[in-house]
Amino acid sequence: QWLIDLFTELxxxxxxxxxxxxxxxxxxxxxxxxxxxxxxxxxxxxTEAHGSRIVDVDGNAYTDCHLGFGAQALHGHSPDAVVEFVxxxxxxxxxxxxxxxxxxxxxxxxxxxxxxCEKFAFLNSGTDATAAAIRLARAHTGRRMVAKFxxxxxxxxxxxxxNTAFWYHGHPTTPFPGNxxxxxxxxxxxxxxxxxxxxxxxxxxxxxxxxxxxxIERHKNELACVITEAASSSFPFVEHTVPLLKAVSERCxxxxxxxxxxxxxxxxxxxxxxxxEYFGLEADLYTYGxxxxxxxxxxxxxxxxxxxxxxxxxxxxxxxxxxxxxCVQTTHAGNHLALSASYASxxxxxxxxxxxxxxxxxxxxxxxxxxxxxxxxxxxxxxLVGFGDFIGSFGFLEKESYDDYRAFAGAVNPIAFFLxxxxxxxxxxxxxxxxxxFTGGAHSTxxxxxLVTAVTDSARELDGHGFP
Ligand code: PLP
Numbered sequence: 254q255w256l257i258d259l260f261t262e263l264x265x266x267x268x269x270x271x272x273x274x275x276x277x278x279x280x281x282x283x284x285x286x287x288x289x290x291x292x293x294x295x296x297x298x299x300t301e302a303h304g305s306r307i308v309d310v311d312g313n314a315y316t317d318c319h320l321g322f323g324a325q326a327l328h329g330h331s332p333d334a335v336v337e338f339v340x341x342x343x344x345x346x347x348x349x350x351x352x353x354x355x356x357x358x359x360x361x362x363x364x365x366x367x368x369x370c371e372k373f374a375f376l377n378s379g380t381d382a383t384a385a386a387i388r389l390a391r392a393h394t395g396r397r398m399v400a401k402f403x404x405x406x407x408x409x410x411x412x413x414x415x416n417t418a419f420w421y422h423g424h425p426t427t428p429f430p431g432n433x434x435x436x437x438x439x440x441x442x443x444x445x446x447x448x449x450x451x452x453x454x455x456x457x458x459x460x461x462x463x464x465x466x467x468x469i470e471r472h473k474n475e476l477a478c479v480i481t482e483a484a485s486s487s488f489p490f491v492e493h494t495v496p497l498l499k500a501v502s503e504r505c506x507x508x509x510x511x512x513x514x515x516x517x518x519x520x521x522x523x524x525x526x527x528x529x530e531y532f533g534l535e536a537d538l539y540t541y542g543x544x545x546x547x548x549x550x551x552x553x554x555x556x557x558x559x560x561x562x563x564x565x566x567x568x569x570x571x572x573x574x575x576x577x578x579x580c581v582q583t584t585h586a587g588n589h590l591a592l593s594a595s596y597a598s599x600x601x602x603x604x605x606x607x608x609x610x611x612x613x614x615x616x617x618x619x620x621x622x623x624x625x626x627x628x629x630x631x632x633x634x635x636x637l638v639g640f641g642d643f644i645g646s647f648g649f650l651e652k653e654s655y656d657d658y659r660a661f662a663g664a665v666n667p668i669a670f671f672l673x674x675x676x677x678x679x680x681x682x683x684x685x686x687x688x689x690x691f692t693g694g695a696h697s698t699x700x701x702x703x704l705v706t707a708v709t710d711s712a713r714e715l716d717g718h719g720f721p
Contacts, residue, residue, distance in 0.1 A: 255718050259675060263295045269311040273298040292674065292686040302330035305695045307683060315683040316700050318690045321549040326522065326693030327602055327609075328547075335547040338597035339590060349588035356587065359596040363556070365603060366525045370539060370556030374565060375587025379517035379542030380408030382553035383480065385565075385581035386538045387412065389555065390478035390511040392564040392579040398472060400456040400479040402465070403431070404487040404658045407480055407515050407540075414447050416457050417487065431457060460488060460658045462500040469504055478511040478537075483528035484519045488658040489638045495532045502534055511561065517542040517553070521602065522693065524610055537561055544693075547598030552591035555581070605694075613694050616701050623705045627712075634721075635712045637690065648673075649712075649721040669721035676711035 264271065274296040277283035286296045297315075301308040307317045307330070320326050328335065347353055360373060376382050387399055399412055407413035416431030430441045430449050442449045456472055458465040458479070469479060481498050488494065498514075505512040514536035519528040521544050528534060538557035546552035555562070565581050602609060624637055636650045648670045655661035667687075674686045682704055684690055692701065715721065 256672075259672075259679065260294070263675060263678060266313055267295055267297065267309065267311055270296060270298040270309050273310055292671070292678070295675065295678065297683065304329035304332075305697070305700050306330075313681075315678070315681055316696070316704065318677075318682055318684045318692060318696075318704065320691045320693070320695055322543065323518065323691035323693075324543045324546060324549050326691050326695055327544050327598060329695035331548065332598070332601065334601050335594055335597040339548060339550075339594050342590060342593040346589045346593075349585055351589070353589055353592070355589065355593050355596055359592050359599070362596060362599050362603065363554075366521060366599065367527065367529070367539065367541075367556060369526070369529060369535070371559040372562040372566065373554045373556045374562060374581055375592065376553045376555065376581065377551045377583065377586055377588075377591075378408070378553050379515075379540065380410055380413060381581075381583065381586070382517065382540035382542055382555050383407040383413055383513070383515055384410045386513045386515075386540050386555045386557075387478060387480065388579055388581055389538060389561045389564050390513065393511060393561050394477045396475055396477040397454055398456055398475040398477055399454065400458050400469060400472070400476055402458045402460055402481060402488075402658075404460070404662065405480075405482050405515075406487060407482065408517075411447050412450065412455055414445075415450050415455055458501075460493070460497060460656075462497045465497065465501055466504045469501065469508065469510065473508045473510060476510045478513050479505050480513040480515060482515040482518065483523070483532060483534065488655075488661055490654050490656070490661070491532070492654060493656045495534075498532075498534055502536065506535070511537040513538045513540065515540045520545060521599070525602075525606055544598075545595055546591055547594030547596075550591040550594045551585070552587070552595050554587075602694075609694055616696070616698055617692070619698070620701050620705055623702075624709070627705075627709045631713065631716070633712050633716050635708065666721040669715060672715060672720060673708070673711050676714060677707055680707040680711065682707055 274283065274286045277286050285291050286293060298310040299307050300310050302317070305316050306314055308314045317330070320329070342355065363370065363373060374385060376385055391397055401407065401412070403416050406417040414429050417429050429445050430438050430447055438449050453475070456468060456476070458468055469476065479501060481501065483491065483494060483498060502512045514529055514534055516527040516529065516539050520539070520541040521527060524531040527539070529536060529539060536557065538555055538561055540553065540555055542553035545554060564579050620637060624635060628634060628636070634649050634651050636648065648665050650664055652664070655664065671686045674684045677684055
């Protein structure tokens, strides 16, 4: 009865959204209505977004903890300074495929944030950026094998998706090859359309420094690169992943195997210089996306050593490069409006740089303290696992920390989490229906205080009904 009441209440308050998204569904036209991570049972038709607030077609307002998959985490939706700058540029936009002053200004500004990058190539998405980084490493080494950690997501190209949990932590709806516990790899491949990787193309590393380093040493002559991620959305325990990445990056440097740090999630968020600066991780190539852009416009970048980026850039007369270059650029890569939004958004961050990172960390630490007190007081094992300004994974976890990816993947209860997201919706918070919350400068202390109250009240209610 409790579940029926919850479902009925949400259906009634979102009648306009239900009708409008049903029309999309009927026309097979929606990208997000069908997506399981958006609670397709209760889709929202969003009509307004400003700061941390979104409003649906029924007039319900929500504090947004989705923030465009985290892309709007820095300043929230539609910050005035960014909107104004992009509006001005729109009047004379070149579209794409031209060098513009804004691009040069952005590159200068990026130099302030990530001085460890000698050059950049701009692209559209995190997926493009990691695919491009892999291609550059392959072109640089003349080898084809890519090593990635089990469970790590690097975008939706085949190698990026292989063996990923895609944040569903073993949930059977996303059995990408190598990840799902049942069914066998051939069946997972047939279901998902992601081919079983050729062992010459992919080496999956365990989240264990000794075994990972051993495997890298064994394949040192075949490896084009090792691609990694510090926040690992599917294994978000930096106390474990950072020493692991340090050991692996040092070994890669000694063996001259290019090391790629995927900063799509962490770039400009863990600190001005991302996870690389914060944790002291050195890579050959870095990939950026998400908050790199402003206003949620699509933009990503590969940055890093000139020696690798030069495989796609022509610095001399084209004739001297004939037959010696690869290509990673696409039609809309680094388009003028996305570069403009990025420039205005990062300029704003740069102005706030002395306070942004300390303030957001203080806000998130306050969330963690209140949740720790809640766990101690009630014994309900609700945890937010995150770092820096980023709350990250979130759910009912018995242990404080996990050093084994598979143990963590198995510990998350997706059903309890799904119900929690619906209960948060009822209390005025929008999240994806997967164990992940996005937050950052977009949220005020009041937003986060209200979020903790909503989360703990919901957890008490769930506990009262026998969950998790
Ligand atoms: N790499 C990481 C670490 C990510 O978290 C994501 C997406 O969330 C990607 C790559 C892919 O980025 P995009 O969704 O922009 O293609």
